[in-house]
Amino acid sequence: MSIRTDPLTALPSPLRLCTGCLLTVSLLSGCGGAPQQETVDSATRPSANVAASVEPVPDAMSASPSVFPLPEPASVRANELGDIPVLMIHQVEENARGDYAQTPEQFRQSMEYLATHRYVPVTAAELVTGDLDLPAGTSPVVLTFDDGHPSQFRLLPDGTVDPSCAVGILMSVAEKYPGFRAVGTMYVNERPFGRSDPGPELRWLASHGWEIGNHTAHHANLGALDTAGVQAEIGELHLLLAEELPGYQVRTMSLPFGIMPDDPAAAYRGTWQGVTYSYDGVMLVGAGPAPSPYSKDWNPFAIPRIRSWHGSIDLDEDYWMPRLEHTRYISDGDPHVISYPRTLGVEPAPHVAAQLHPY
Ligand SMILES: [Zn+2]
Structure with a gap:
């Protein structure tokens, strides 16, 4: 159990207590006062401090429920029916050329923008399963890397990550x-x-919270293949991942060139030479933010993405990120409740009706 130290969780509200809070409230009241925002560095905190379990660094995905009362949704502008940017990233290298490449410095600046604007990366699998357990006031962003380019991920001979690659x-x-x-x-x-x-x-990524998804064996134009051909392209890559990562469950795929096969279902479900694949999400290429997985507009088998790019290309990251300030998904801090402003004008999906909390 951890205590979040996010300043946005400072406003107590009995209505917003989650299940784990009851225990903590009695603990805190036993300490003689309202919850304090613990900011003491662990290195300087007195060892006798009763809040010894307080962690100075909030882990965005720490196990819920939070032990602090959650803030009123309105106080953090919670909007869990809001838009989510799914960034599509390709090469990250010096002397980058081409419409899809960016320099390491550009990529770093993108990530710094996200970090300083209260975004928290989640995987595509977490998005499609609706498993978005984020601190109140923060927003999910999905970082997707296509094509498995060496500039995205490199291990050094000693097994550590090359600090110059995207990861x-x-x-x-x-x-x-x-x-x-x-x-x-x-x-x-x-x-x-x-x-x-x-x-x-692949093992390093899978063991460090990364998701590995299917982009077909040969980067095929799935629109040019019959259904058997589509299933062969996806099935062959599925088999490669199954052999390299026994027991690993591939959850999502991205369409090469963003081209859907004639039978769209073949992109996420099929069989090839005894290999069966069944995925929960399909990524497109363009060209805007994804709807919330709790909104009626959500379609996990056609998830739009925003090209990570900085400049002259229409509808790229530099175009979208400022525009998302007023429409983006903002967490209420409680993964079991879906908070949103009544005035939003976005219709929730029927399957989340019991969790809705309009304000
Ligand atoms: Zn690709």
Whole structure:
């Protein structure tokens, strides 16, 4: 059990206590007062402090429920029917060329923008399963990396992450901004990260909270194949991942070129040479934010993405991120309740009716 120290959780409200709070409230009242925001560094905190279990750094995805009373949704502008940016990232390298490449410095600046604007990375699998347990006042962002380019992820000979690759940059940003998670989803093809033996890379990612998704074996145009061909492309890559990561469950895929097959269901469900795949989400290429997974507009099998790009391309990250300030998903801090302003004008999905909390 941890106590969150996010200042936005400072407003107690009996109506917003989650299940674990009751125990804590009695603990705190026994200490003779209202909850204090604990900001003492663990290195300087007196060992006799009764709040010894207080962690100075809030973990954005720490196990809920929070032990502090949650704030009123309105006080953090909670909007869990709001839009979620799913960024589509390709090469991250110096001397980047082409419409899809960016420099490491540009990528770092993107991540710093997200961290300083109260975004918290989640994986595509967490998005499609609606498993969004974020601190009150923060917003999810999904970082998706296509094509398994070596600039996205490299291990050094000693097994540590190359700090100059995208994952290494993300880790350094997460270290600088506690609560910002260094996770995302890697959509790979048959030679992930340029490696003929990608086992160490895939295992590292899977064991550090990253999701690995299917981007087909040969980066195929699925619109040009019949259904058997589509299933072969997806099934072959599915088999590769199953062999490298026994027991790992692949949850989502991204369409090469954003092209849907003639039978859209073949993108997420099929069989090839005895290999069966069944996914919960399909990523498109363009060109805007995704609806909340709790909104009526949500379709997990056609999730729009925003191209991570900085400049002249229409509808890219630099275009969308400022515009999302007024429509973005903002967490209320309670994963069991879906809070949103009554005036929002977004219709909730029928399956979440029992969890809704309009204000
Ligand atoms: Zn691709």
